[in-house]
Amino acid sequence: MKVPLLDLKPQYQQLKNEILEVTEEIYESQYFILGPRVAALEEDIARYCRCSHAVGVSSGTDALLISLMAAGIEPGDRVLTSPYTFFATAGAVARIGARSVFADIDPDTYNIDPASVKQVLSKMAPSERASVKAMIPVHLYGQCADMAPLLEIAEEENLFVIEDAAQAIGSEYRGTRAGAMGHTGCFSFFPSKNLGAFGDGGVVTTNSETLYEELKILRVHGSEPKYYHSTIGGNFRLDALQAAVVSGKLKYLDDWTAGRQRNAEVYRQLFRDAGLEAHVTLPLERENRHIYNQFVIRVSSGRDDLRQFLSDAGIATEIYYPVPLHLQECFKDLGYRKGDFPVAEHAAETSIALPIYPELTDDQQGYVVEKIKDFYA
Ligand SMILES: *Cc1c(COP(=O)(O)O)cnc(C)c1O
Numbered sequence: 149m150k151v152p153l154l155d156l157k158p159q160y161q162q163l164k165n166e167i168l169e170v171t172e173e174i175y176e177s178q179y180f181i182l183g184p185r186v187a188a189l190e191e192d193i194a195r196y197c198r199c200s201h202a203v204g205v206s207s208g209t210d211a212l213l214i215s216l217m218a219a220g221i222e223p224g225d226r227v228l229t230s231p232y233t234f235f236a237t238a239g240a241v242a243r244i245g246a247r248s249v250f251a252d253i254d255p256d257t258y259n260i261d262p263a264s265v266k267q268v269l270s271k272m273a274p275s276e277r278a279s280v281k282a283m284i285p286v287h288l289y290g291q292c293a294d295m296a297p298l299l300e301i302a303e304e305e306n307l308f309v310i311e312d313a314a315q316a317i318g319s320e321y322r323g324t325r326a327g328a329m330g331h332t333g334c335f336s337f338f339p340s341k342n343l344g345a346f347g348d349g350g351v352v353t354t355n356s357e358t359l360y361e362e363l364k365i366l367r368v369h370g371s372e373p374k375y376y377h378s379t380i381g382g383n384f385r386l387d388a389l390q391a392a393v394v395s396g397k398l399k400y401l402d403d404w405t406a407g408r409q410r411n412a413e414v415y416r417q418l419f420r421d422a423g424l425e426a427h428v429t430l431p432l433e434r435e436n437r438h439i440y441n442q443f444v445i446r447v448s449s450g451r452d453d454l455r456q457f458l459s460d461a462g463i464a465t466e467i468y469y470p471v472p473l474h475l476q477e478c479f480k481d482l483g484y485r486k487g488d489f490p491v492a493e494h495a496a497e498t499s500i501a502l503p504i505y506p507e508l509t510d511d512q513q514g515y516v517v518e519k520i521k522d523f524y525a
Contacts (some may be wrong), residue, residue, distance in 0.1 A: 149463075149511070150156060150406065150462045151462060151503050151512045151515060151516055153464040153465065153503050154415055154466050154503065155464055155505060156339060158507040159397070159400070159404070159506075159507075162173070163397060164268040166396050167354055167392070167393055167396050170185075170392040171393075175194075178385050178430065180388050180389065181387050181388065183388050184388075185388040185389075185391040185392045186386050186388060188391070188392040189202075189386075189391040189394055189395045189398075190202040190203060190204050190351070192355065193335070193351050196317075196325075196398060197317070197318075197326065197328055197333065197335075197353050198324070198325045198326040198328050199325070199333070199353045200357070201294045201355070201356075201357070201360040202352065202353045203352045203364055203369060204349070204351050204352045204385075204391055205384045205385070205494050206348060206349065206350065206385060206386060206387030207336060207350045207385055208312075208314040208334055208335060208337075208341075209236040209239065209240060209352040210350060210382075210384045211314075211349070211352045212284070212310065212312060212334050213244070213384070214366050214381070214382070215334055215352055215363075215492040216231075216241065216282065217241055217244070217381065218359055218362045218363050218366060219281070219282050219310065219331065220281075220308075221244050221281055222245070222246070222492050223245030224247075224279065225247070225279055225280075225281040226249045226276065226283060227241045227280070227281065227283070227448065228248075228249050228250075228251060228260065228265060228280055228282070228284070228478065229249070229251075229260070229267070229283065229284040229285075230250065230251070230260040230284075230285070230286045230288070230473075230492075231250040231253070231472040231473045231474040231475075231484075231489050231492045232253045232288065232473070232489075232495055232496070233251070233288060233473065234314070234469065235473065237284055238250075238473045238479065241308060242478075242479070242502075243399075246404040247482060248479070249268060249272075250268075250484065251264040251265040251267070252491045252492055253491050253492050253495065254337075254491070256432040257292065257293075257294070257431075257435075257483055258288045258289065258444065258495055258499075259285070259288050259292075260293055260294075261308055261491070262294055263364075265298065268293070269305065278303070280307065281308060281470060282307050282308040282309070283298065283301070283307045283309050283310070284309075284310045284311075284312050284369065285298050285309070285330070285458035286312040286314075286315075287311065287312065287313050287316035288442035289315055289431070289438075289440070289441055289442040289443075289444055289501075290315050290316050290319050290408075290439035290442065290525075291316070291431075291433070291438040292316060292319050292321035292326055292329075293433045294434075294435075295321045295324075296322070296330050298525050299330075300330065300412070303523065308329050308331050309329070309330035309332075310331065310333075310334060311330040311332070311333040313333045313335050313353075314332050314338075314350075315342075315441040316399060316439060317335055317341070317342055317343050317375060317401070317439065317500040318402070318405055318439050319437050319438065319439045320435065320437035322435070322436065323436065328353065328355065331354065331356060332352050332353065332354045332363075333352065333353040334351075335350055335353070336349075336351065337351070337390060337394050338350075341441060342408070342441050343396050343397055343398060344393060344394075344441055345390040345483065346389070346446075347389075348390070349386050349387075349390040349394065350452070352388070366381035366384065367385055369383065372428045375511060378413065392497045404506040405506075406506075407505075407506025407507065408439065408440035408441075408443075409422075409439075409440060411440070411443070411505075411506070411513060412433075415430070415443060415502070415504075418486075418513060418514060418517040419517060422518075422520070422521045424517075424520065424524065426448065427447055427448045428447055428520065429446040429447075430447060431443060431444055440504050442468060442501045442504065443501065443503075443504035444499050445499060445500060446495070446498045446499050446500075446501060447498055450497075450523070451497065451498050454520065454523050457518070457523045458516070458519055458523075461515075461519045463503055463515070463516055463519060465502060465503075466469075466498075466501045468501050471496060472492040472493055472496050474488055474489055474492075475493070503516065
């Protein structure tokens with residue numbers, strides 16, 4: 149049996165006719181960049197995330213970059229974030245000329261641990277601590293970071309908060325949606341995210357009128373009015389075709405999310421029945437709406453051999469992420485060493501993501517768990 153990590157073709161079949169219709173309209177109009185399609189998507193996203201505004205941008209990475217620009221982060225400033233995330237989180241910080249300051253993660257949720265953040269801050273020299281200007285909590289795998297204590301720290305330290313919600317559209321923390329808790333929220337429409345475009349795209353959400361206006365200006369090279377620049381932005385525009393595709397898909401997102409949540413339950417039942425407790429730790433659902441962009445388990449031993457074994461059986465898996473960011477070669481100059489964040493390092497060595505996409509069948513899931521059982525037998 150073949151079990152891919154993700155199969156987007158069933159979604160496309162579901163939507164094909166409506167998408168072909170709007171894309172044809174866009175071809176006929178020859179209006180490709182920003183415009184009414186992007187504005188309509190922004191309204192839909194703001195409503196969906198239950199916040200005041202949304203600004204469509206070119207990618208999730210650019211959503212982070214433009215947020216850091218809007219926050220006024222400058223070379224030499226420091227930004228607190230997780231070492232256990234996709235590269236873009238800290239990549240955006242470095243591209244501004246700022247320095248990432250990492251704190252360890254919570255072993256149960258893989259999200260940044262507020263206690264570790266406090267400890268890191270308390271160990272900094274006063275001048276260093278004063279240079280920490282922002283925090284980027286990442287809602288990894290589709291579950292929100294522990295925002296209440298993080299926002300409390302941000303308040304005390306006067307930090308700008310950028311939620312990296314690229315994997316977490318529709319996820320909730322104590323009833324509030326991802327992207328509605330920080331100063332800005334950053335989302336990605338990369339095809340493998342829960343709400344994917346037919347290419348790159350992203351969006352920034354905010355509840356601040358001032359930031360909303362600033363983000364729109366930064367998105368077009370800081371131009372306001374046209375061809376007059378009081379600030380330097382970039383080309384962070386979203387195009388109409390991607391906006392139309394994402395708008396078309398948004399109607400189905402809650403159904404797809406329900407499918408992912410159902411699959412997570414199916415896995416939990418299958419793993420319970422398989423009696424694999426000694427070998428497999430299932431993801432903990434701590435916050436109220438986990439949207440399962442990924443279903444990541446942790447294994448007691450032989451992670452890489454297990455992955456090969458599953459691959460030989462036709463089951464695709466992935467490691468998110470094999471190298472924590474503090475150990476990436478390009479961040480050597482940040483001065484971190486192996487052992488600095490043991491929880492993140494351990495997660496990088498023992499975690500493995502299983503297929504969880506909505507259209508996955510019970511048979512496929514049964515086969516995945518059976519093969520894992522075979523491996524440990
Ligand atoms: C995907 C992702 C991004 C980047 O989004 P792109 O649209 O690929 O640029 C940033 N952060 C996290 C946590 C992601 O998963």
